Amino acid sequence: MDKEENKKPIEISELGEFGLIDHLTKDLTVIDKNLIKGIGDDCAVFECGDICNLVTTDLLVEGVHFNLIYTPLKHLGYKAVAVNLSDIYAMNGTPKYITVSIAISRKFSVAAMEQLYEGIKLACDRFDVELIGGDTTSSLSGLFINITAIGQAKKEDIAYRSGAKKNDLICVSGDLGGAYMGLKVLEREAKLYMDDKDTQPELEGYEYVIERQLKPEPRRDIVRELAKRGIVPNSMIDISDGLSSELLHICKESGVGCRVYEEKIPVHEQTEYVSNKFRLDPSLAAMNGGEDYELLFTVPLDKKDIVESMNDVAIIGYVCDAKDGGKFVAKNGVELELKAQGWNAFNK
Numbered sequence: 280m281d282k283e284e285n286k287k288p289i290e291i292s293e294l295g296e297f298g299l300i301d302h303l304t305k306d307l308t309v310i311d312k313n314l315i316k317g318i319g320d321d322c323a324v325f326e327c328g329d330i331c332n333l334v335t336t337d338l339l340v341e342g343v344h345f346n347l348i349y350t351p352l353k354h355l356g357y358k359a360v361a362v363n364l365s366d367i368y369a370m371n372g373t374p375k376y377i378t379v380s381i382a383i384s385r386k387f388s389v390a391a392m393e394q395l396y397e398g399i400k401l402a403c404d405r406f407d408v409e410l411i412g413g414d415t416t417s418s419l420s421g422l423f424i425n426i427t428a429i430g431q432a433k434k435e436d437i438a439y440r441s442g443a444k445k446n447d448l449i450c451v452s453g454d455l456g457g458a459y460m461g462l463k464v465l466e467r468e469a470k471l472y473m474d475d476k477d478t479q480p481e482l483e484g485y486e487y488v489i490e491r492q493l494k495p496e497p498r499r500d501i502v503r504e505l506a507k508r509g510i511v512p513n514s515m516i517d518i519s520d521g522l523s524s525e526l527l528h529i530c531k532e533s534g535v536g537c538r539v540y541e542e543k544i545p546v547h548e549q550t551e552y553v554s555n556k557f558r559l560d561p562s563l564a565a566m567n568g569g570e571d572y573e574l575l576f577t578v579p580l581d582k583k584d585i586v587e588s589m590n591d592v593a594i595i596g597y598v599c600d601a602k603d604g605g606k607f608v609a610k611n612g613v614e615l616e617l618k619a620q621g622w623n624a625f626n627k
């Protein structure tokens with residue numbers, strides 16, 4: 280390789296989101312003895328006396344993560360909190376506090392910000408979380424919302440991405456692909472509206488998928504049910520980027536492979552109906568759509584009867600050796616390599 284080539288700057292799009300995070304943080308060393316997990320899971324974890332604290336943060340950018348043409352600000356506030364709480368539940372923890380930082384451009388009114396905070400406060404009330412601070416500043420273009428959530432868990436209760444064991448059952452809560460199909464419907468209506476401001480949106484029959492997109496519910500109920508049944512999952516992650524991407528995170532961090540079966544993947548009938556209308560494969564929406572904020576977890580095989588008795592939990596496959604790779608077994612029996620085609624902020 281000649282010197283010129285050596286100097287060629289790396290494009291962010293070559294690295295992708297996770298490649299960039301790795302690149303920027305690879306030389307960090309863990310110094311504090313109380314830090315149990317830094318970068319690389321749904322939350323950072325550090326020990327404080329008898330309890331562990333969990334910390335996660337998420338940034339939402341207007342025009343990238345939300346479109347205010349079809350997103351009511353109250354819903355946006357609720358969702359901004361919900362996605363952070365989902366990361367706390369994904370560690371099998373209990374959220375306690377949030378901070379909220381916003382950057383606002385001149386187009387926003389006080390009333391608009393009040394609506395945003397109505398949604399934020401509603402989520403706080405519903406999930407018993409307290410808003411304890413934040414930061415407020417101006418923006419040259421649109422709205423930015425950054426929320427940090429702080430939660431707690433007993434050390435022995437925490438579920439990491441890295442704990443999956445061979446022969447574990449792979450389980451998922453709720454149903455998948457709905458949020459993506461909701462986004463498709465809303466994008467279509469937004470485009471029609473931009474072309475002709477007099478058009479009325481046609482949203483009848485799409486309520487479920489739209490709600491999945493605009494108002495995701497973090498799965499505290501599942502975490503509570505697991506606790507009631509005495510189960511600490513061997514591994515857990517929330518599904519923000521699509522099932523494929525999250526399965527691969529668990530496989531990579533746990534040093535295992537997996538097999539999931541298309542016929543077992545839970546898809547709501549409205550998701551299927553809307554997918555067909557858009558001529559999309561509902562399984563693709565489930566595998567790669569993202570934003571469902573369901574929980575993906577693995578449990579030892581001997582917990583089969585218990586997870587089978589749980590409401591709204593499906594067993595979709597099992598954990599195998601790393602050398603057997605990550606596989607999606609289609610309904611026709613064909614095995615496909617799992618690929619993380621989920622949302623990638625840096626795709627060209």
Ligand code: ADP
Nearest residue numbers: 300303304317318319320321322323337366519
């Ligand atoms: P999630 O999808 O669960 O919110 P992410 O995929 O956003 O998690 O992040 C993966 C990991 O990388 C997390 O541990 C997160 O804290 C960390 N991370 C993300 N962005 C950065 C950054 N700019 N600098 C340092 N760590 C980061």
Ligand code: MG
Nearest residue numbers: 321366517519
């Ligand atoms: Mg997560």
